[in-house]
Amino acid sequence: MWEIKARSVRVIFKRIMPHMDKIAAWMHRIGATGLAGIDFAMGADGVPYFLEINFRMNGSTTAAMIASFYNAPAWMYGKIHVKKGTGILDAIRHLTKSVILFNGTSGAIISNALPALHGHNFMQGVFLAANDSQVQTIYGQARMT
Numbered sequence: 001m002w003e004i005k006a007r008s009v010r011v012i013f014k015r016i017m018p019h020m021d022k023i024a025a026w027m028h029r030i031g032a033t034g035l036a037g038i039d040f041a042m043g044a045d046g047v048p049y050f051l052e053i054n055f056r057m058n059g060s061t062t063a064a065m066i067a068s069f070y071n072a073p074a075w076m077y078g079k080i081h082v083k084k085g086t087g088i089l090d091a092i093r094h095l096t097k098s099v100i101l102f103n104g105t106s107g108a109i110i111s112n113a114l115p116a117l118h119g120h121n122f123m124q125g126v127f128l129a130a131n132d133s134q135v136q137t138i139y140g141q142a143r144m145t
Contacts, residue, residue: 015046035055035057036053037053037056038052060077063075074131074132075127075129078139079125080123102128105130
């Protein structure tokens with residue numbers, strides 16, 4: 001099993017923005033318009049590596065819209081791990097006990113209810129907070145083991 005260390009979106013954006021400008025210029029030159037998801041992988045060395053462009057609305061697009069709507073100073077989009085076989089209602093009960101679901105300024109918003117739909121062991125969530133440290137704390141509390 002892979003263990004992914006989550007980082008706030010702001011930290012990641014600082015590293016990928018120089019690359020995004022080049023990609024955006026190329027997209028403009030070829031006449032691309034509309035929404036696009038541009039995927040990068042962060043290497044262990046902290047260097048972003050370009051993977052692909054998906055010319056469609058992606059899951060993280062919704063997360064970015066939610067964070068923008070609430071004007072969140074720090075946010076990230078990630079998996080909320082749950083026990084295998086956990087239904088959506090049990091996962092939500094866990095979240096309400098361990099983390100603020102959302103209080104208007106910080107907490108977690110569930111953007112996808114995958115366990116109930118496909119038997120996976122995670123849900124997708126958007127984590128909003130006042131700073132990067134608080135985002136990490138909320139994300140850590142959301143994990144179910």
